[in-house]
Amino acid sequence: MLLIGGLVFLLVCVFGSFAASGGSLVPLVESMPFELITILGAGIGTFVMANSMSDLKHVPGAFKTAIKGPSFGRQDYIDLLGLLFFFTRLMQTQGVVALESHIETPMESTAFSAYPKIRDNARARNMICDYLRMMSMNMDDAFQFDEVMSRELSKNLKEDTHIAHGFQTLADALPALGIVAAVLGVIKTMGSISKPPEVLGEMIAGALVGTFLGVLLAYGMVGPLALRIRSVVEEDARYYDLIRVVLVSYLQGNVPQVSVEIGRKDIPVPLMPSFEEVDTAISELSIG
Structure with a gap:
């Protein structure tokens, strides 16, 4: 609405001042x-x-x-951090094999079902599944993983x-x-x-x-x-970049809680949730 309001104000000032000054x-x-x-x-x-x-x-x-305006708000970032914590914690406790049921059929996954906005966002869903699948195929070089994700994100931003x-x-x-x-x-x-x-x-x-x-x-x-x-577009791109930050942090050897905290610090300041908000969200998750 700011765009429309600004446009109306602009037109009123331009044409109004012209008429008020005696212009025909x-x-x-x-x-x-x-x-x-x-x-x-x-x-x-x-x-x-x-x-x-x-x-x-x-x-x-x-x-x-x-x-x-931007598609993602504070709660959307909290939800994404929660989902990424779930998957990294699942890998840590049960191994990458436990990811298969979630990444192969994400629309039927209980993890994705808990976050319907992420599940219904094809780009976010596919990106999470694709890179978790790469991790399950023993791509554990954090630098190479980061490079591949960064190139895709850069390509998407350029196209958008x-x-x-x-x-x-x-x-x-x-x-x-x-x-x-x-x-x-x-x-x-x-x-x-x-x-x-x-x-x-x-x-x-x-x-x-x-x-x-x-x-x-x-x-x-x-x-x-x-x-x-x-x-x-650039602000929305930060949402997808959060996936890269958390997964790369996990591959670098950080525990899921630390990986999520590193990701939280990368969120734009106006949308950054507090540590307590994220901690509460991930503590309520059930890693089965």
Whole structure:
């Protein structure tokens, strides 16, 4: 909601201050539809040319991400730490063979069923199962394990932020596209140079609307949207990175409790649960 509230505040301040200072909104209202068609049409065209069909399918989701914000809260991090503690403790006490029933059929696993949000999150579920499976196949080199997980997480982040990069590129292009619209308006004006000054004045004002809209759309709307999408994606990526931190810590020889505590310290500060919260959550787990 902050995104929408900020946008409304921006528009009220820009157009409200212009009207309050004595500016006439008539040239803006009359020229804006045509200028928007030119600028947005050209912008959408360049955006489509610069991205693949797969990327374009993520555009609706990107808008949803920007409006909704991060997907994970404090309790989600506590739940993930609890599940990772369960699996590392299970390996410590019963060996990697005990993982098989959980990682091969996670949708039927009692451990995953205790955390339905993690179970229903395909990326988190698959990542946990895949890397626990690698550990069960005697991949116990912490450095190699860390490198493999880090590469996957980096790949995922790059793919997830690609659409934000696309919007930022569009924002960089919009001022120039606004100039294109303004130049077309000037050409139209010069073609009517024989008309009275008051008519030419309106036509020039209409042409300048193109430059105004290009800059406003770039720095007041699309640019902040791109930054918002990127920041949300990067914050959500910390959730998946927590899986790497805990599992690598366990492979380095730390006991499950210490591995989970190391993971807790890696959680973003606004979402970091206290030691007591995590300790209470894991102490209530039953390792059968």
